[in-house]
Amino acid sequence: MTFLFTVSPDFAPDRLSGWYIFNTWLQKQTGTAIHLEMYNHYQQLHQAIEADKIDLIYANPYDAAMLVRNKGFLPLAKAQGQADEAIIAVNADSSVRDVADLQANSRVAFTDDPDVRLMGMIMLEPADLDAGNIVPVLADTHVLVAKHLLKGEADAGIILAEAYDNLSGVIRKQLRVLVRSQISVIHHALMVGPRLQAKRGEWRQVLLDMAADEKGRGVLAALGFDGWQTIDDEEMEFMIDLMDTLNT
Amino acid sequence: MISDMKPEDIVGDYRETVLTFYDGTRRKVLYTELETPYPDGKLIVSTTTPEGVIRQVNRAFVEMSGYSEAELIGAPHNILRHPDMPAAAFKDLWETVQRGEKWQGYVKNLRKDGGYYWVKATVIPNVRGGKVVGYTSVRRKPSRTRVDECAKLYPTLR
Numbered sequence: 001m002t003f004l005f006t007v008s009p010d011f012a013p014d015r016l017s018g019w020y021i022f023n024t025w026l027q028k029q030t031g032t033a034i035h036l037e038m039y040n041h042y043q044q045l046h047q048a049i050e051a052d053k054i055d056l057i058y059a060n061p062y063d064a065a066m067l068v069r070n071k072g073f074l075p076l077a078k079a080q081g082q083a084d085e086a087i088i089a090v091n092a093d094s095s096v097r098d099v100a101d102l103q104a105n106s107r108v109a110f111t112d113d114p115d116v117r118l119m120g121m122i123m124l125e126p127a128d129l130d131a132g133n134i135v136p137v138l139a140d141t142h143v144l145v146a147k148h149l150l151k152g153e154a155d156a157g158i159i160l161a162e163a164y165d166n167l168s169g170v171i172r173k174q175l176r177v178l179v180r181s182q183i184s185v186i187h188h189a190l191m192v193g194p195r196l197q198a199k200r201g202e203w204r205q206v207l208l209d210m211a212a213d214e215k216g217r218g219v220l221a222a223l224g225f226d227g228w229q230t231i232d233d234e235e236m237e238f239m240i241d242l243m244d245t246l247n248t
Numbered sequence: 249m250i251s252d253m254k255p256e257d258i259v260g261d262y263r264e265t266v267l268t269f270y271d272g273t274r275r276k277v278l279y280t281e282l283e284t285p286y287p288d289g290k291l292i293v294s295t296t297t298p299e300g301v302i303r304q305v306n307r308a309f310v311e312m313s314g315y316s317e318a319e320l321i322g323a324p325h326n327i328l329r330h331p332d333m334p335a336a337a338f339k340d341l342w343e344t345v346q347r348g349e350k351w352q353g354y355v356k357n358l359r360k361d362g363g364y365y366w367v368k369a370t371v372i373p374n375v376r377g378g379k380v381v382g383y384t385s386v387r388r389k390p391s392r393t394r395v396d397e398c399a400k401l402y403p404t405l406r
């Protein structure tokens with residue numbers, strides 16, 4: 001039997017090959033046939049989850065809740081020391097100096113990345129902004145959110161902090177960050193579905209040992225990770241509860 | 249249960265009052281008019297036992313409350329109770345979460361130094377294996393408009 005592995009569509013585009021390399025490595029280490037399927041949009045991913053096609057997933061924290069609560073997924077590991085954070089940015093020439101200066105009907109650019117949007121909308125609340133009184137400007141990537149700001153097509157943008165930090169200096173100079181989240185407990189998670197649960201302990205060990213192995217380190221580098229770190233069930237439940245409180 | 253507030257901990261001119269909690273216990277509190285602004289981008293997080301005893305706090309909680317982590321863990325959550333908060337708000341909080349639902353509201357909290365800070369709080373039951381094992385509260389920066397409304401409304405509910 002071949003298992004199906006996927007990665008949340010918010011993966012950094014330059015890590016695409018890294019995920020294929022990781023999948024090859026994982027198959028070798030575990031002696032298991034795994035097919036990696038990358039979906040371009042959350043809608044396609046959610047259809048696959050709904051149809052119970054997925055066995056292994058590097059999941060967005062937003063989806064993790066649904067995967068645990070409704071689909072019987074369990075956490076394996078997270079990327080060491082990494083957390084999902086968001087920033088709110090405006091054009092450097094904008095008169096907006098503080099989130100509180102943003103007015104109702106502001107045009108706000110963001111991607112369909114659900115946890116980043118959630119964190120961003122929370123940081124807009126102090127300005128009395130919510131889904132009902134902003135003009136959404138949906139962008140395909142975080143880079144395009146930045147471009148909307150540069151071209152004056154949006155008044156504010158919600159960007160994954162890591163993506164913002166990886167923008168070129170030229171682009172960043174033309175933007176101003178109003179606020180950066182410092183939540184630190186919201187992160188992606190590698191998770192196994194019901195058909196792989198018997199292998200959970202064994203696979204987790206393989207992941208934890210990865211950074212100690214030279215080949216493994218090369219694969220991690222291709223993903224931009226320092227190593228994997230265990231997520232225990234309670235840590236996962238805590239993150240899900242936290243997402244739940246933010247989700248209103 | 250929790251000790252009275254001490255003048256030497258207070259920063260600035262203060263007033264004094266005695267709070268009577270839901271369980272009948274009392275605490276002398278000293279409070280000032282100094283507001284600490286909510287830190288941008290942060291969440292203030294705590295978890296409690298089913299009885300409302302603090303089990304876990306994050307760094308932002310410690311910084312904003314002015315207490316050390318050691319003083320907070322094991323203390324009842326009313327250690328932050330501000331005299332301007334109406335008891336009805338907390339009655340509603342407890343009734344809501346005990347029904348298994350999510351509670352949301354604007355809360356004025358009392359710092360160890362007598363100052364205060366406003367939060368928008370969301371409290372949910374932590375359900376593990378079908379059982380409520382405690383509660384989690386996550387606070388975020390509130391809108392000034394809503395805070396001003398509550399600052400007017402709350403005194404009329406007391």
Ligand SMILES: Cc1cc2nc3c(=O)[nH]c(=O)nc-3n(C[C@H](O)[C@H](O)[C@H](O)COP(=O)(O)O)c2cc1C
Pocket residue numbers: 268269270271294295296300324325326327328329330333338341355357371383384385
């Ligand atoms: C998870 C959780 C978090 C709470 N956070 C606060 C808080 O930040 N400030 C506060 O005054 N009460 C908070 N409460 C409510 C207190 O338990 C308590 O009801 C309130 O301070 C009033 O005191 P009393 O009910 O003992 O009269 C919280 C309760 C729970 C379950």
